[in-house]
Amino acid sequence: MSKADRFEVTFPLILTQDDSFSITFTLESGDTLEFKQGAYYLYGDNGSGKTTLLNMLALTIGNIGGASGPDKGTIKFNDETYNAKGFNYIRAAEIREKSFCIFPQKAFFLPVSTRDNYMVLNGSDRQKAAAFSAHEYPDLLSGGQQQKVLMDIVLDAKKPVWFLDEPLSNLDAERRHYFWMTLQRAYRKDLATVFFIDHWIGKKIKDDKNFKHLNTLLVVTENRQKNSPTNINARHIEIFENNDPQDFFGRQIQQVQKEMSATSFLKKEPGV
Numbered sequence: 001m002s003k004a005d006r007f008e009v010t011f012p013l014i015l016t017q018d019d020s021f022s023i024t025f026t027l028e029s030g031d032t033l034e035f036k037q038g039a040y041y042l043y044g045d046n047g048s049g050k051t052t053l054l055n056m057l058a059l060t061i062g063n064i065g066g067a068s069g070p071d072k073g074t075i076k077f078n079d080e081t082y083n084a085k086g087f088n089y090i091r092a093a094e095i096r097e098k099s100f101c102i103f104p105q106k107a108f109f110l111p112v113s114t115r116d117n118y119m120v121l122n123g124s125d126r127q128k129a130a131a132f133s134a135h136e137y138p139d140l141l142s143g144g145q146q147q148k149v150l151m152d153i154v155l156d157a158k159k160p161v162w163f164l165d166e167p168l169s170n171l172d173a174e175r176r177h178y179f180w181m182t183l184q185r186a187y188r189k190d191l192a193t194v195f196f197i198d199h200w201i202g203k204k205i206k207d208d209k210n211f212k213h214l215n216t217l218l219v220v221t222e223n224r225q226k227n228s229p230t231n232i233n234a235r236h237i238e239i240f241e242n243n244d245p246q247d248f249f250g251r252q253i254q255q256v257q258k259e260m261s262a263t264s265f266l267k268k269e270p271g272v
Helices: 050-057 089-099 114-122 143-154 173-187 199-205 246-268
Strands: 007-010 013-017 021-027 032-035 038-043 074-077 100-103 161-165 193-197 212-223 231-242
Touching: 013 050, 038 050, 038 199, 050 074, 050 161, 050 193, 089 100, 100 143, 114 143, 143 173, 173 246
Parallel strands: 038 193, 100 161, 161 193
Antiparallel strands: 007 032, 007 074, 013 021, 021 212, 038 231, 212 231
16 A cells, blocks of 8 residues: 555544534544545535535635644645645645646536636646537536536546535436546546545445445534624534445446436337
């Protein structure tokens, strides 16, 4: 196992905002988690903090470059601490550009062509940019078409860490097949670590013998508003780990292929 592409998280991990909101992650067992090569699935209710945790790992929210302390927790990627002295937004952007693919829960596009969206959102590879339309505007596409375009723009097989937040929403069987094929091909190249949040996948994980329960995150959110009582919510997130996910990817491809074949057969039946 290579040392590269490894996260180490020390708990409690606390995110605060304007002294009016905080979310605290603690572990049910132990005080550190290590995420290394493999697939990780986060299972929890809506609003339990799954997306917040992924965004903290992906360097898109949090006190980047802020003062560290034993009560705040730490996140390290390849032994580089996010809230260490000297770590700043420029360094965070460099890490994201080099190592992270971030697939958001909601498709976000600029009001420009698909090609220009690629150039802005994922880089200036002119050869790859030529594969995108200079005339088609992605915000005019259906939800499923937008998800596929976002996959093509964001998911880069050269980047070792992928954060996938609801990637299968609005996808029909054909596009789900495309998703799993994209994932399998990337994992055969440079992709090493995948984080999933997805209710569709969640139906499969708990019955999959290759996914093992890693730990449980206890999540407490506090909302403090002037002239209002403090609102405190406590939830939890289950973390599952698969150190060799290729078999899982392959079986998802086979299942979707069966679904597509059955649908194709029904379409050929007269009167259907």
